[in-house]
Amino acid sequence: MSVAKKEYKRVTTKSLVDMKQNGEKIAMLTAYDYSMAKIVDGAGIDVILVGDSASNVMAGHETTLPITLDQMIYHAQSVIRAIHRALVVVDLPFGSYQSDPKEALRSAIRIMKESGAHAVKLEGGKEIKESLKRILHAGIPVMGHLGLTPQSIYKFGTYTVRAKEEAEAEKLKSDAKLLEKIGCFAIVLEKVPAKLAKEVAESISIPVIGIGAGNGVDGQVLVVHDMLGMTHEFNPRFLRRYADLHAEMTKAFENYRDDVKNRDFPSDQEQY
Numbered sequence: 586m587s588v589a590k591k592e593y594k595r596v597t598t599k600s601l602v603d604m605k606q607n608g609e610k611i612a613m614l615t616a617y618d619y620s621m622a623k624i625v626d627g628a629g630i631d632v633i634l635v636g637d638s639a640s641n642v643m644a645g646h647e648t649t650l651p652i653t654l655d656q657m658i659y660h661a662q663s664v665i666r667a668i669h670r671a672l673v674v675v676d677l678p679f680g681s682y683q684s685d686p687k688e689a690l691r692s693a694i695r696i697m698k699e700s701g702a703h704a705v706k707l708e709g710g711k712e713i714k715e716s717l718k719r720i721l722h723a724g725i726p727v728m729g730h731l732g733l734t735p736q737s738i739y740k741f742g743t744y745t746v747r748a749k750e751e752a753e754a755e756k757l758k759s760d761a762k763l764l765e766k767i768g769c770f771a772i773v774l775e776k777v778p779a780k781l782a783k784e785v786a787e788s789i790s791i792p793v794i795g796i797g798a799g800n801g802v803d804g805q806v807l808v809v810h811d812m813l814g815m816t817h818e819f820n821p822r823f824l825r826r827y828a829d830l831h832a833e834m835t836k837a838f839e840n841y842r843d844d845v846k847n848r849d850f851p852s853d854q855e856q857y
């Protein structure tokens with residue numbers, strides 16, 4: 586069964602809303618560098634997220650909090666050089682938008698101007714409404730992010746599923762409506778019950794892209810290193826692995842090591 590559609594020459598924020606209307610699911614992955622982004626884009630992935638998960642995956646930090654705006658711009662520049670079709674969304678990192686709306690806009694402008702990205706993503710609902718509005722009023726497309734918002738990990742205490750209780754579920758529903766109303770083009774919903782996520786997706790006209798949010802939403806996102814099996818110690822239930830690159834790469838490195846040690850590499854044909 587082939588459901589791959591690459592009919593959008595370039596994916597825009599408008600194409601994503603069209604996809605939702607036409608019932609075509611949106612496929613999104615992260616990328617943080619040129620070589621990976623080139624492969625992801627070439628495979629017809631609709632949206633590439635330059636996620637602040639780069640803080641974990643690229644830099645080895647425990648959380649997403651340490652990564653800076655300058656570092657996010659560096660990753661975004663590398664990704665932008667690689668892509669021909671995908672829409673590129675960049676996370677505003679922790680500390681670059683929470684202080685006040687003017688700072689939020691300045692950070693978003695830096696990302697757009699210095700990297701050439703197509704949109705930004707911010708974590709939160711009502712609390713950051715004024716910041717979202719200011720960025721949107723400047724003509725910068727915004728993707729929302731609700732549910733498990735990893736920049737608030739020290740508030741939550743754990744990476745466990747969010748919005749299981751009525752009060753948090755109600756807030757999530759009203760936040761989703763708010764983001765739609767002020768003009769966000771899509772929302773990421775992370776680690777919330779599938780039933781609630783489906784309800785949210787059905788209650789708004791903009792696409793809801795899930796990670797650990799079930800199959801009733803309008804698209805899915807995964808961290809590319811997770812789905813490739815490179816982060817083999819990271820094992821949340823929502824993760825499906827499409828390759829075991831940890832094993833493949835280890836094999837390749839061991840073979841290379843052996844070939845060098847055994848003087849097998851380089852051969853006569855591999856030298857001048």
Ligand SMILES: Nc1nc(=O)c2c([nH]1)NC[C@@H]1CN(c3ccc(C(=O)N[C@@H](CCC(=O)O)C(=O)O)cc3)CN21
Nearest residue numbers: 638641642649735743744745808811816819820821822
């Ligand atoms: N490699 C990577 N993949 C991600 O998906 C990701 C990052 N990094 N960094 C930023 C955030 C953090 N995210 C996370 C982190 C942990 C879980 C998680 O579910 N962890 C454990 C424990 C949960 C618990 O305490 O109940 C799990 O097994 O489910 C999910 C998403 C998603 N993002």
Ligand SMILES: CC(C)C(=O)C(=O)O
Nearest residue numbers: 615636637638773806
């Ligand atoms: C997990 C996704 C949604 C994200 O925000 C990231 O990779 O930073």
Ligand SMILES: [Mg+2]
Nearest residue numbers: 636637638676
């Ligand atoms: Mg993120």
